[in-house]
Amino acid sequence: MKKLCFILLSCMMSALGIHCNAQSISFKGRISTDTILVGQPIDYQLSLSIPKDYIVEWKQFGDTLSKSIEILNEGDITTTPVENSDNVLMTQHLTITTFDTGYVYVPEIVIHYSESLQDSIRYKLFTMEKELYVKTTAVDTTQTFRPINGVLRQGITAKETLPWAAVVLVIAGIVYLIYYRKTHKKPTEKIVVEKKTPAIPAIVTARAKLSDIKDNESWNTSKPKDYYTDLTDIAREYLAGQFGIDAVEMTTDEIMQAVHSLNISEIAKSKLQETLITADFVKFAKANPSIDQNEESFKDTNFFVEDSYAYFQEVEKKKREEENK
Secondary structure (H helix, E strand, C coil): CHHHHHHHHHHHHHHHHHHHHHHCCEEEEEECCCEEECCCCEEEEEEEEEECCCEEECCCCCCECCCCCEEEEECCCEEEECCCCCEEEEEEEEEEECCCCEEEEECCCEEEEECCCCCCCCEEEECCCEEEEEECCCCCCCCCCCCCCCCCCCCCCHHHHHHHHHHHHHHHHHHHHHHHHHHCCCCCCCCCCCCCCCCCCHHHHHHHHHHHHHHHCCCCCCCHHHHHHHHHHHHHHHHHHHHCCCHHHCCHHHHHHHHCCCCCCHHHHHHHHHHHHHHHHHHHHCCCCCHHHHHHHHHHHHHHHHHHHHHHHHHHHHHHHHHHC
């Protein structure tokens, strides 16, 4: 009986600790007003309160938040310490607008975070959806209508001068045509055949760029953000060219969701995910991996490219064999 009470007490203390930790984290979105005119810019503030040692993956925005909400300006992310707390406050201002009318909704925003760089568990936080009422410019019906003024005659009218102007233009046109035909000869038309450069296969481009990184040993760098940007760009462009996945505009989660539908090995998928997550930590959490870890990320990316292409060739070979039967 005592042992059972001890176990229950431990579980209650663990749950209480998790609840307290969760209370110290909040993610909010606030619009400066809930009623605007069509096309009127407003401020949308995102604020995150979180322990200063946590790793945060802040969302990258494009030109829109949704089909109805457009982003006019994206401010920088600022981080300030919270008084009498171990938390920091991360804030970003977005200038948004909409050209729809009636009730429009600012969608929820999601960010990811983990408790440390080594923690494989990533948590999500969402803002609440915001309702925005958009109205058109109101017509002032209190103003009285003004009478229409009559036509004022001032000197010679355009109707009276139009025939003479037409005669002058015709004569000038005839004179110019005669002069032009005497001084100009019709040039010989040349047919220009546009040469189309064949598209370079995605695998060739990816291999060339990875070879440059290997030759230069780019992983031995003091600028890990530039290195991981180059590395992930190679993977994103390869996915777009080889498999038709628009990875250039996707987040890590969106890329992995698309990659999981491909007929490639789970090991290749896992190695790509490791590289993308490490790159996110470097770019958004200012992590500074070791040279060995940088080199390992290069090897993972190279493995993914070669392994996925081998799977792709195998699938295409089977398709050709089935078509020839």
